[in-house]
Protein backbone atom coordinates (compact mmCIF):
# COMPACT_ATOMS: atom_id res chain seq x y z
CA UNK A 318 0.00 0.00 0.00
CA UNK A 319 1.26 3.46 -0.90
CA UNK A 320 -0.06 6.51 0.96
CA UNK A 321 0.76 10.22 0.99
CA UNK A 322 2.87 11.43 3.93
CA UNK A 323 1.32 14.90 3.94
CA UNK A 324 -2.28 15.92 3.28
CA UNK A 325 -2.64 19.53 2.19
CA UNK A 326 -5.99 21.18 2.80
CA UNK A 327 -7.15 23.47 0.00
CA UNK A 328 -5.14 26.71 -0.27
CA UNK A 329 -3.27 26.12 3.01
CA UNK A 330 0.43 27.12 2.87
CA UNK A 331 2.49 24.63 4.91
CA UNK A 332 5.41 25.95 6.93
CA UNK A 333 8.76 24.15 6.82
CA UNK A 334 11.69 24.63 9.21
CA UNK A 335 14.70 24.20 6.89
CA UNK A 336 17.73 23.36 9.03
CA UNK A 337 20.74 23.59 6.68
CA UNK A 338 23.80 25.76 6.10
CA UNK A 339 23.73 28.91 3.99
CA UNK A 340 26.35 28.90 1.22
CA UNK A 341 27.32 32.15 -0.53
CA UNK A 342 28.50 30.48 -3.74
CA UNK A 343 28.06 27.02 -5.28
CA UNK A 344 24.34 26.45 -4.87
CA UNK A 345 23.42 23.98 -2.17
CA UNK A 346 21.58 23.70 1.15
CA UNK A 347 19.35 26.72 1.97
CA UNK A 348 20.23 28.26 -1.42
CA UNK A 349 18.33 25.33 -2.95
CA UNK A 350 15.73 24.54 -0.27
CA UNK A 351 14.28 28.08 -0.06
CA UNK A 352 13.52 28.63 -3.78
CA UNK A 353 12.45 25.05 -4.51
CA UNK A 354 10.05 24.70 -1.58
CA UNK A 355 8.76 28.26 -2.01
CA UNK A 356 7.89 27.42 -5.63
CA UNK A 357 5.84 24.51 -4.24
CA UNK A 358 3.78 27.02 -2.27
CA UNK A 359 5.48 26.40 1.08
CA UNK A 360 6.52 28.98 3.67
CA UNK A 361 10.20 28.15 4.26
CA UNK A 362 11.61 29.23 7.63
CA UNK A 363 15.42 28.90 7.56
CA UNK A 364 17.43 27.72 10.57
CA UNK A 365 21.04 28.25 9.40
CA UNK A 366 23.41 25.58 10.76
CA UNK A 367 26.44 27.48 9.46
CA UNK A 368 27.48 30.24 7.08
CA UNK A 369 29.85 29.25 4.28
CA UNK A 370 31.54 31.36 1.62
CA UNK A 371 31.07 28.39 -0.75
CA UNK A 372 30.53 24.66 -0.40
CA UNK A 373 33.48 22.67 0.88
CA UNK A 374 34.40 21.02 -2.42
CA UNK A 375 36.15 24.28 -3.43
CA UNK A 376 39.86 24.47 -2.54
CA UNK A 377 39.34 27.40 -0.11
CA UNK A 378 36.30 28.40 1.95
CA UNK A 379 35.30 30.30 5.07
CA UNK A 380 32.88 28.81 7.59
CA UNK A 381 31.07 30.32 10.58
CA UNK A 382 29.48 27.75 12.92
CA UNK A 383 26.11 29.03 14.19
CA UNK A 384 25.55 26.40 16.91
CA UNK A 385 25.81 28.99 19.71
CA UNK A 386 22.86 31.06 18.42
CA UNK A 387 20.40 28.28 17.61
CA UNK A 388 18.79 27.69 21.04
CA UNK A 389 17.93 31.41 21.42
CA UNK A 390 16.84 31.61 17.78
CA UNK A 391 14.37 28.75 18.24
CA UNK A 392 13.23 29.91 21.69
CA UNK A 393 12.27 33.21 20.09
CA UNK A 394 10.08 31.27 17.64
CA UNK A 395 8.32 29.66 20.62
CA UNK A 396 7.72 33.12 22.05
CA UNK A 397 5.82 34.26 18.94
CA UNK A 398 3.88 31.04 18.40
CA UNK A 399 5.42 29.86 15.12
CA UNK A 400 3.77 26.64 13.95
CA UNK A 401 5.61 24.14 11.76
CA UNK A 402 4.30 21.38 9.43
CA UNK A 403 7.64 19.80 8.48
CA UNK A 404 11.20 19.81 9.82
CA UNK A 405 13.72 19.34 7.00
CA UNK A 406 17.37 19.02 8.01
CA UNK A 407 20.55 18.59 5.98
CA UNK A 408 24.18 19.69 6.35
CA UNK A 409 25.06 20.24 10.04
CA UNK A 410 27.97 22.07 11.65
CA UNK A 411 28.37 20.32 15.03
CA UNK A 412 27.01 17.30 16.95
CA UNK A 413 25.12 19.62 19.35
CA UNK A 414 22.96 20.66 16.38
CA UNK A 415 21.41 17.18 16.45
CA UNK A 416 20.19 17.86 20.03
CA UNK A 417 18.75 21.14 18.77
CA UNK A 418 16.89 19.32 15.96
CA UNK A 419 15.52 16.86 18.55
CA UNK A 420 14.25 19.81 20.59
CA UNK A 421 12.52 21.12 17.44
CA UNK A 422 10.87 17.68 17.07
CA UNK A 423 9.66 17.95 20.69
CA UNK A 424 8.25 21.44 20.13
CA UNK A 425 6.46 20.37 16.94
CA UNK A 426 5.58 16.69 17.57
CA UNK A 427 3.16 16.47 14.61
CA UNK A 428 5.57 17.88 12.03
CA UNK A 429 6.87 15.59 9.28
CA UNK A 430 10.57 14.78 9.93
CA UNK A 431 12.75 14.76 6.84
CA UNK A 432 16.44 13.96 7.37
CA UNK A 433 18.89 14.32 4.48
CA UNK A 434 21.93 12.94 6.35
CA UNK A 435 24.45 15.05 4.40
CA UNK A 436 27.90 13.90 5.56
CA UNK A 437 29.78 12.08 2.82
CA UNK A 438 29.91 10.89 -0.78
CA UNK A 439 31.90 8.43 -2.92
CA UNK A 440 33.23 6.71 0.22
CA UNK A 441 34.62 9.95 1.71
CA UNK A 442 33.37 12.05 4.63
CA UNK A 443 33.05 15.83 3.95
CA UNK A 444 35.95 17.81 5.48
CA UNK A 445 33.96 19.48 8.31
CA UNK A 446 32.43 16.18 9.51
CA UNK A 447 34.09 14.79 12.64
CA UNK A 448 33.43 11.18 13.80
CA UNK A 449 31.26 12.67 16.62
CA UNK A 450 29.14 14.58 14.11
CA UNK A 451 28.75 11.46 11.93
CA UNK A 452 27.67 9.45 14.98
CA UNK A 453 25.14 12.11 16.00
CA UNK A 454 23.77 12.26 12.44
CA UNK A 455 23.44 8.45 12.44
CA UNK A 456 21.35 8.77 15.63
CA UNK A 457 19.12 11.42 14.03
CA UNK A 458 18.48 9.12 11.04
CA UNK A 459 16.52 6.83 13.38
CA UNK A 460 13.93 9.60 13.96
CA UNK A 461 13.23 10.30 10.28
CA UNK A 462 9.85 9.93 8.58
CA UNK A 463 11.79 10.28 5.33
CA UNK A 464 15.54 9.51 5.21
CA UNK A 465 17.49 10.22 1.98
CA UNK A 466 21.05 8.86 2.29
CA UNK A 467 23.49 8.13 -0.52
CA UNK A 468 25.33 4.81 -0.23
CA UNK A 469 28.24 6.30 1.70
CA UNK A 470 25.92 7.94 4.23
CA UNK A 471 23.83 4.76 4.56
CA UNK A 472 27.03 2.78 5.30
CA UNK A 473 28.08 5.26 8.00
CA UNK A 474 24.62 5.09 9.63
CA UNK A 475 24.68 1.27 9.50
CA UNK A 476 28.30 1.08 10.70
CA UNK A 477 29.39 -1.02 7.70
CA UNK A 478 32.06 -0.67 5.00
CA UNK A 479 31.07 1.48 1.99
CA UNK A 480 30.16 -1.13 -0.65
CA UNK A 481 31.01 1.15 -3.61
CA UNK A 482 28.37 2.64 -5.94
CA UNK A 483 27.64 -0.62 -7.79
CA UNK A 484 25.38 -2.53 -5.41
CA UNK A 485 22.85 -5.13 -6.53
CA UNK A 486 19.19 -4.96 -5.62
CA UNK A 487 19.49 -7.51 -2.80
CA UNK A 488 22.24 -5.44 -1.14
CA UNK A 489 20.27 -2.20 -1.55
CA UNK A 490 17.23 -3.87 0.03
CA UNK A 491 19.31 -5.16 2.94
CA UNK A 492 20.66 -1.65 3.54
CA UNK A 493 17.14 -0.18 3.48
CA UNK A 494 15.95 -2.91 5.88
CA UNK A 495 18.83 -2.07 8.22
CA UNK A 496 17.99 1.65 8.17
CA UNK A 497 14.33 0.88 8.86
CA UNK A 498 15.27 -1.46 11.71
CA UNK A 499 17.17 1.47 13.23
CA UNK A 500 13.95 3.50 13.16
CA UNK A 501 13.68 5.41 9.85
CA UNK A 502 10.08 5.11 8.62
CA UNK A 503 10.72 5.57 4.88
CA UNK A 504 14.08 5.37 3.12
CA UNK A 505 15.22 6.69 -0.27
CA UNK A 506 18.63 5.13 -0.98
CA UNK A 507 20.27 7.26 -3.69
CA UNK A 508 22.80 7.10 -6.45
CA UNK A 509 23.24 3.40 -7.32
CA UNK A 510 25.48 3.21 -10.41
CA UNK A 511 26.02 -0.26 -11.96
CA UNK A 512 28.10 1.02 -14.87
CA UNK A 513 25.20 0.44 -17.25
CA UNK A 514 24.47 4.12 -18.01
CA UNK A 515 21.56 4.23 -15.54
CA UNK A 516 21.38 5.84 -12.08
CA UNK A 517 18.95 4.22 -9.65
CA UNK A 518 17.25 5.23 -6.42
CA UNK A 519 15.66 2.56 -4.20
CA UNK A 520 12.70 3.36 -1.96
CA UNK A 521 10.80 1.47 0.71
CA UNK A 522 8.94 2.35 3.90
CA UNK A 523 5.82 2.29 6.02
CA UNK A 524 4.01 4.44 3.44
CA UNK A 525 5.40 2.90 0.26
CA UNK A 526 6.15 -0.52 -1.18
CA UNK A 527 9.62 -1.27 -2.52
CA UNK A 528 10.34 0.33 -5.89
CA UNK A 529 13.20 1.71 -7.95
CA UNK A 530 13.59 4.78 -10.15
CA UNK A 531 15.86 4.59 -13.20
CA UNK A 532 17.25 7.62 -15.06
CA UNK A 533 19.98 8.12 -17.63
CA UNK A 534 23.27 8.70 -15.84
CA UNK A 535 24.71 11.98 -17.13
CA UNK A 536 28.48 11.77 -17.63
CA UNK A 537 29.37 14.52 -15.13
CA UNK A 538 28.71 15.21 -11.46
CA UNK A 539 27.66 18.53 -9.95
CA UNK A 540 27.57 19.82 -6.41
CA UNK A 541 24.20 20.44 -4.85
CA UNK A 542 22.40 17.61 -6.66
CA UNK A 543 21.80 15.84 -3.33
CA UNK A 544 20.19 18.99 -1.91
CA UNK A 545 18.18 19.56 -5.09
CA UNK A 546 16.99 15.95 -5.00
CA UNK A 547 15.83 16.10 -1.34
CA UNK A 548 14.24 19.57 -1.73
CA UNK A 549 12.32 18.67 -4.90
CA UNK A 550 11.24 15.36 -3.32
CA UNK A 551 9.90 17.25 -0.31
CA UNK A 552 8.24 19.79 -2.65
CA UNK A 553 6.27 16.90 -4.16
CA UNK A 554 5.47 15.39 -0.74
CA UNK A 555 4.18 18.76 0.55
CA UNK A 556 1.84 19.01 -2.44
CA UNK A 557 0.34 15.66 -1.41
CA UNK A 558 2.29 13.24 -3.62
CA UNK A 559 3.17 9.82 -2.18
CA UNK A 560 6.81 8.87 -1.90
CA UNK A 561 6.88 6.87 -5.14
CA UNK A 562 5.61 9.86 -7.16
CA UNK A 563 7.83 12.24 -5.20
CA UNK A 564 10.97 10.19 -5.82
CA UNK A 565 10.22 9.92 -9.54
CA UNK A 566 9.57 13.66 -9.71
CA UNK A 567 12.85 14.47 -7.90
CA UNK A 568 14.94 12.05 -10.00
CA UNK A 569 13.60 13.55 -13.25
CA UNK A 570 13.91 17.12 -11.97
CA UNK A 571 17.59 16.69 -11.05
CA UNK A 572 18.40 15.27 -14.50
CA UNK A 573 16.63 18.22 -16.21
CA UNK A 574 18.48 20.74 -14.01
CA UNK A 575 21.83 19.01 -14.67
CA UNK A 576 21.22 19.27 -18.42
CA UNK A 577 20.52 23.01 -18.18
CA UNK A 578 23.62 23.45 -16.03
CA UNK A 579 25.83 21.93 -18.72
CA UNK A 580 25.06 24.94 -20.98
CA UNK A 581 26.45 27.42 -18.42
CA UNK A 582 30.05 28.69 -18.40
CA UNK A 583 32.36 26.88 -15.94
CA UNK A 584 29.40 24.60 -15.22
CA UNK A 585 31.22 22.00 -13.16
CA UNK A 586 32.14 24.58 -10.53
CA UNK A 587 29.01 26.73 -10.33
CA UNK A 588 26.65 24.18 -8.74
CA UNK A 589 23.44 22.81 -10.24
CA UNK A 590 21.31 25.40 -12.09
CA UNK A 591 17.61 24.84 -11.52
CA UNK A 592 16.23 28.41 -11.70
CA UNK A 593 14.67 28.18 -15.19
CA UNK A 594 12.82 25.04 -14.04
CA UNK A 595 11.14 26.43 -10.93
CA UNK A 596 7.89 26.52 -12.95
CA UNK A 597 7.99 22.69 -13.00
CA UNK A 598 8.02 22.75 -9.20
CA UNK A 599 5.12 25.25 -9.15
CA UNK A 600 3.17 22.95 -11.48
CA UNK A 601 3.03 20.44 -8.59
CA UNK A 602 0.39 22.76 -7.11
CA UNK A 603 -1.94 21.88 -9.99
CA UNK A 604 -3.39 18.51 -9.04
Ligand SMILES: Nc1ncnc2c1ncn2[C@@H]1O[C@H](COP(=O)(O)OP(=O)(O)O)[C@@H](O)[C@H]1O
Pocket residue numbers: 437438466467507508509516517518532533534535536537538539541542543544546567568571572575
Ligand atom coordinates in the same frame (compact mmCIF):
# COMPACT_ATOMS: atom_id res chain seq x y z
N1 LIG B 1 25.12 12.26 -13.08
C1 LIG B 1 23.81 12.13 -12.80
N2 LIG B 1 22.94 11.75 -13.78
C2 LIG B 1 21.62 11.62 -13.50
N3 LIG B 1 21.07 11.82 -12.28
C3 LIG B 1 21.89 12.20 -11.28
C4 LIG B 1 23.30 12.38 -11.49
N4 LIG B 1 23.85 12.77 -10.32
C5 LIG B 1 22.85 12.82 -9.41
N5 LIG B 1 21.68 12.47 -9.98
C6 LIG B 1 20.36 12.36 -9.30
O1 LIG B 1 20.37 13.11 -8.10
C7 LIG B 1 20.27 12.22 -6.97
C8 LIG B 1 21.10 12.74 -5.82
O2 LIG B 1 22.38 13.07 -6.27
P1 LIG B 1 23.73 12.74 -5.51
O3 LIG B 1 24.70 13.77 -5.95
O4 LIG B 1 24.09 11.30 -5.77
O5 LIG B 1 23.36 12.95 -3.99
P2 LIG B 1 24.40 13.19 -2.81
O6 LIG B 1 25.01 14.54 -3.04
O7 LIG B 1 23.57 13.11 -1.59
O8 LIG B 1 25.42 12.09 -2.92
C9 LIG B 1 20.73 10.86 -7.51
O9 LIG B 1 20.28 9.79 -6.72
C10 LIG B 1 20.11 10.89 -8.89
O10 LIG B 1 18.71 10.64 -8.88
Ligand SMILES: Cc1ncc(COP(=O)(O)O)c(C=O)c1O
Pocket residue numbers: 338340345346369371372373374408435443539540541542543544545
Ligand atom coordinates in the same frame (compact mmCIF):
# COMPACT_ATOMS: atom_id res chain seq x y z
C1 LIG C 1 28.68 23.47 2.97
C2 LIG C 1 28.00 22.34 2.23
N1 LIG C 1 26.66 22.22 2.27
C3 LIG C 1 26.01 21.21 1.63
C4 LIG C 1 26.69 20.28 0.89
C5 LIG C 1 25.89 19.18 0.23
O1 LIG C 1 26.03 19.12 -1.13
P1 LIG C 1 25.31 17.97 -1.95
O2 LIG C 1 23.93 18.44 -2.26
O3 LIG C 1 26.15 17.81 -3.18
O4 LIG C 1 25.28 16.73 -1.09
C6 LIG C 1 28.08 20.36 0.83
C7 LIG C 1 28.84 19.38 0.06
O5 LIG C 1 29.98 19.58 -0.30
C8 LIG C 1 28.74 21.42 1.50
O6 LIG C 1 30.07 21.55 1.46
